[in-house]
Amino acid sequence: MTLTFQAPPTEKTTLEAGSDFTPKFDEKGLLTAVVTDVRDGELLMVAHMNAEALSLTLETGIAHYYSRSRKSIWKKGETSGNLQTVRELRTDCDQDAVWLKVSVAGHDATCHTGRRSCFYRSASIEEGKPTLTINDDHKHFDPQEIYADPLNK
Amino acid sequence: MTLTFQAPPTEKTTLEAGSDFTPKFDEKGLLTAVVTDVRDGELLMVAHMNAEALSLTLETGIAHYYSRSRKSIWKKGETSGNLQTVRELRTDCDQDAVWLKVSVAGHDATCHTGRRSCFYRSASIEEGKPTLTINDDHKHFDPQEIYADPLNK
Numbered sequence: 001m002t003l004t005f006q007a008p009p010t011e012k013t014t015l016e017a018g019s020d021f022t023p024k025f026d027e028k029g030l031l032t033a034v035v036t037d038v039r040d041g042e043l044l045m046v047a048h049m050n051a052e053a054l055s056l057t058l059e060t061g062i063a064h065y066y067s068r069s070r071k072s073i074w075k076k077g078e079t080s081g082n083l084q085t086v087r088e089l090r091t092d093c094d095q096d097a098v099w100l101k102v103s104v105a106g107h108d109a110t111c112h113t114g115r116r117s118c119f120y121r122s123a124s125i126e127e128g129k130p131t132l133t134i135n136d137d138h139k140h141f142d143p144q145e146i147y148a149d150p151l152n153k
Numbered sequence: 154m155t156l157t158f159q160a161p162p163t164e165k166t167t168l169e170a171g172s173d174f175t176p177k178f179d180e181k182g183l184l185t186a187v188v189t190d191v192r193d194g195e196l197l198m199v200a201h202m203n204a205e206a207l208s209l210t211l212e213t214g215i216a217h218y219y220s221r222s223r224k225s226i227w228k229k230g231e232t233s234g235n236l237q238t239v240r241e242l243r244t245d246c247d248q249d250a251v252w253l254k255v256s257v258a259g260h261d262a263t264c265h266t267g268r269r270s271c272f273y274r275s276a277s278i279e280e281g282k283p284t285l286t287i288n289d290d291h292k293h294f295d296p297q298e299i300y301a302d303p304l305n306k
Contacts, residue, residue: 020283020284040194042194046250092272097199113246125156
């Protein structure tokens with residue numbers, strides 16, 4: 001990691017209106033990362049970044065996350081080929097989340113199930129029960145073929 | 154809260170392909186909520202929901218969150234008038250995040266700074282330093298006028 005992120009300022013105006021990017025990592029050292037397709041704004045996934053993943057992303061222009069299950073840096077798409085080129089990276093008012101607008105290579109798919117987006121189901125109340133309905137069932141690739149290691153998504 | 158959310162299934166296929174909405178709350182009892190404008194897909198904010206906020210949102214169709222700073226349910230826009238009507242609520246493959254597509258009432262603004270979106274700044278490396286640039290500086294309302302209590306955003 002070559003970038004150094006300074007600690008967030010205590011002064012709210014500096015945090016919200018200043019020009020220093022001082023991400024507010026949580027107690028686990030993570031930020032929330034929201035990833036949309038720059039093509040049409042579709043929400044593709046939500047993930048987490050530690051300082052190293054954020055630094056690698058800014059330096060290389062390719063999205064890197066922190067895998068909480070594997071406890072390691074995760075270069076998204078390294079196995080599947082569905083790498084994400086970051087066209088813009090934004091942060092929010094209190095700098096505890098980032099928004100990546102990306103172009104997806106490979107199968108044009110982000111979810112490890114083979115779908116374009118991880119958000120392929122909508123929720124509603126049916127007969128008093130929280131219920132899901134599949135909105136997108138198109139698989140762009142076969143996960144069984146792509147992933148030898150089921151954790152390697 | 155009238156809805157009961159069952160515990161997530163241990164079987165991955167059921168979690169990813171089943172019709173039961175079994176949100177995976179984290180150790181603090183929270184889910185990440187990503188909020189976009191149904192009009193054009195703009196990312197407006199990222200917040201958190203506990204089971205009560207999620208239940209209220211599904212039942213009323215108006216977005217409710219859990220405020221980590223105030224440690225209480227937060228009906229977004231209650232003070233500012235910028236209520237969010239939820240047009241669709243989706244969840245992701247492992248059901249630990251939700252995506253709300255909303256229509257914003259009032260000033261058509263979501264950020265407590267008065268801007269339409271909380272993500273009004275982009276990040277880049279300038280002279281080796283992580284730097285922010287303001288992309289949207291249009292204030293739809295004056296926060297000083299709207300919020301008597303600065304925490305009440």
